[in-house]
Amino acid sequence: MPEFNAPLRDMRFVLHEVFAAPALWARLPALADxxxxxxxxxxxEEAAKVTGQLIAPLNRAGDEEGALWLAGQVTTPAGFKSAYATYIEGGWVGVSGNPEFGGMGMPKMLAVQFEEMLYAANSSFALYSAxxxxxxxxxxxHASQALKATYLPPLYEGRWAGSMCLTEAHAGTDLGLIRTRAEPLSDGSYSVSGSKMFITGGDQDLTENIIHLVLARLPDAPAGPKGISLFLVPKIQVNDDGSLGEPNAVxxxxIEHKMGIKASATCVMNFDGAxxxxxxxxxxGLAAMFTMMNYERLSIGIQGIGCAETSYQNARTYARERLQSRAPTGTVAPDKIADPIIVHPDVRRMxxxxxxxxxxxxxxxxxxxQQLDLAKYSADAQEQQQASALVALLTPVAKAFFTDTGFDSCVLGQQVFGGHGYIxxxxxxxxxxxVRIAQIYEGTNGIQALDLLGRKVIANEGVTLQLFTRQIRDFAALPGTPYANPLLEAVQRLEDVSDWLRAQATLNPNEIGAASVEYLHLFGYVxxxxLWARMADVAQRAREAEPAFYDAKLATASFYFSRVLPRTLSLEQTIRAGSNSLFELDAASF
Structure with missing residues (x-):
């Protein structure tokens, strides 16, 4: 039976040692107290207990049973409802929520560690609260004060849940095509009608109400994305005193029958004058919804990290215990019939x-x-503005690179098991x-790559990119910085490729789409x-305090720079090959 144990020492290393997060929080008034x-x-530590002991044990059984739909009602797998009730007692839904309405108000730097644990333990369960x-x-x-006061406290408490209703059968990436309508009513509310699909947690039996955020068009709305509004539509109508009233027309x-995350209900939702x-x-509405979508994109990116962490833990344990053959350099475990497979170079590579x-x-x-915390809480207007720009630049990288490498890592973890990995x-x-879904939903990774290169790098002439690369160059210039030369070479490669693409895009608009995925990967590896240079810098200075832990960091950094970062060389060559070869084949010949 696979297990998950939260990597608390690694998380504390990143928070306290690499980023000195407590010092940052101390200077931000909203967090300092x-x-x-x-x-x-x-x-x-408490999150590790909740995820490891309460939620992770439901993962395989939840996958086997799946969410069930019968006569319009969704039932989650056995154990989910009880676990969810315990989960919300700790206030985990509102961990970074607004304290004015019952949230815990914790910084995002801390929340991302918790989210990783949650996805690592059980991705299906994680999605309901995400x-x-x-x-x-x-x-x-974006909502009025009255809507906030009515809906946020029970949402933060976890008694109610939320959903995001964007996609329609004919409108996925191109939301300008949506047909869901909203008619104004005399009391200031609206009658919403239409059908949405791929709605995560659109229905479930965990909470007493579900609050749907629905994109729809008003009668006089202009065509396309500029004619979309956002509406709050509860499953159960809410009385003026906050109590639950009659069922809404929702x-x-x-529900969809899926490849994975089977315990997460992915719903077709019908709004019939709701x-x-x-x-x-x-x-x-699209701008307002992007507040939620960008949060979900980072969250889904973290799903890639969480799943990879669990795959690594399982594969590491198996590699230490599985006996097969002898090490190439000679017997390592003479008291056993064979050596553990962790002695073999290819297993170590994986x-x-x-x-x-x-x-x-x-x-x-x-x-x-960290940038999200600065953008939200910093009292320095320039720092706040720069952090917001960096968040916009880095969100598509986080979503796509975390999930692309997360999927690859899970496949490698499976491969370590050999035949048992298929069982x-x-x-x-x-x-x-x-984890495969994480590359698809919340904007496919190809769309994230187009957003990064087309909007965040080329459209603003690389201004925010330079803000990011300047931080890397400043760090590399510090005395004693480990891996300074390969780091500077890598960041120069990123800047040179970015400049080349900006020039090429003016000559041929296909160049952006042809290069975008490779460009995002190049960006991610750089x-x-x-960050590995920063971690190595901390590790080499702190090594004597905890040699085993810090030596592992230094060894992994060495592996990254010698065996992973060189991937940027081939990515550069692929990008510079241009788009012509993509269009030499006539569409009818595919």
Whole structure:
């Protein structure tokens, strides 16, 4: 039976040593009074217990049973409802929510560590509260004070859940095509009608109400994306005193039969004149919804890290115990019939690849969390503005690179098991199936790559990119910085390729789409190199205090720079090959 144990020592290393998060929180007035190093450690330790002991044991059984739909009602697998009730007692849904309405108000740097644990333990379970957290963020940012006061407290409490209703059968990436309509009513509410699909947690039996955030068009709305509004539509109508009233005209038409995350209900939702309320301004709904979508994109990126961490833990244990053949250099375990497979170079290659990418991803997620905290809480207007720009730049990288490398890592973890990796009892094949969706939903990774290169780099002439690369160059210039030369070479490669693409895009618009995925990967590997250099810098200075832990960091950094970062060389060559070869084949010849 696979297990999950939260990597608390690694998380504390990133938070306290690499990023000095407690010092940052101490200078941000909104955080200084209620979070410090001890508070953070206590929260992480409790989160480790909840995820490892309560939620992780439901993962395989939940996959086997799946969510069930019968006569319009969804039932989650055995144990989910009880576990969810215990889970919300700890206030975990509102861990980074607004304290004014009952949230814990914890910094995002801390919340990303918790989210990683949650996805690592059980991705299906994690999604129910992840959608609630994102819905809370959108409501808090854009809804009226009355809507906030009514809906945020029970959402943060976890008694109610949230969902995000965007996609329609004919409108996925191109949301400008949606047909769901909203008619104004005399009391200021709206009648919402239409059908949405691929709605995570659109229905379930965990909470007493579900609050749907629905994109729809008003009667006089202009065509395309500029004519979309956002509406809050509860499953059960809410009385003026906050109590639950009559059922709304919202039904679940079916659930999807999926490759993975089977315990998460992915629903077709029908709105038949359901009563709803406008969030934000009319025809500005897409911008409001992006507040939630960008939260979910980072969250889903972290799903890639979490699944990879669990795959690594399982594969590491198996490699230490599985006896097959002898080491190439001679017998290592003479008292056994064969040596453990961890002595073999290829097994070590696979394990180190997962370790380097997962720990690099954890550091990058923490860095993005740091920028989110600065953008939200900093009193320095310039610092706040720069952090917001970096968040916009890095969100598509986090979503796509975490999940691309997370999937690859889960496949490697499965491969370590050999034939046993293909067998359900070991848990590795479920991780491969569960994490695969993370490359698809919340905007496919190809779309994230287009967003990064087209909007965040080329459209603003690389200004924010330079803000990011300047931080890398400043770090590399410090005396004694480890791996300074390969790091500078890598960041120069990223800048040169970015400049080349900006020039090429003016000549041929196909160049952006042809290069975008490779460009995002190039960006990700360079970002990880910076973070591994930072981790190595801390490790070499602190080594004597805990040699085994810090030596492992230094060895993994060495592997990253010698065996992973060189991938940027081939990515550069692929990008510079241009788009012509993609269009030499006529469409009819495919």
């Amino acid at each position: 209620h979070v410090d190093a001890d508070t953070a450690d206590a929260i992480l 959608l609630s957290s994102g819905a809370c963020l959108a409501i808090d940012a 039904t679940c038409g079916s 009563r709803g309320w406008l969030i934000g301004q009319a025809n500005k 394990l180190l690849s997962i370790k380097a990418l997962t720990e690099g991803g954890r550091a990058f997620a923490s860095y993005v969390g 359900r009892e070991w848990g590795q094949e479920q991780l491969v199936r569960d 970002a990880y190199a910076w």
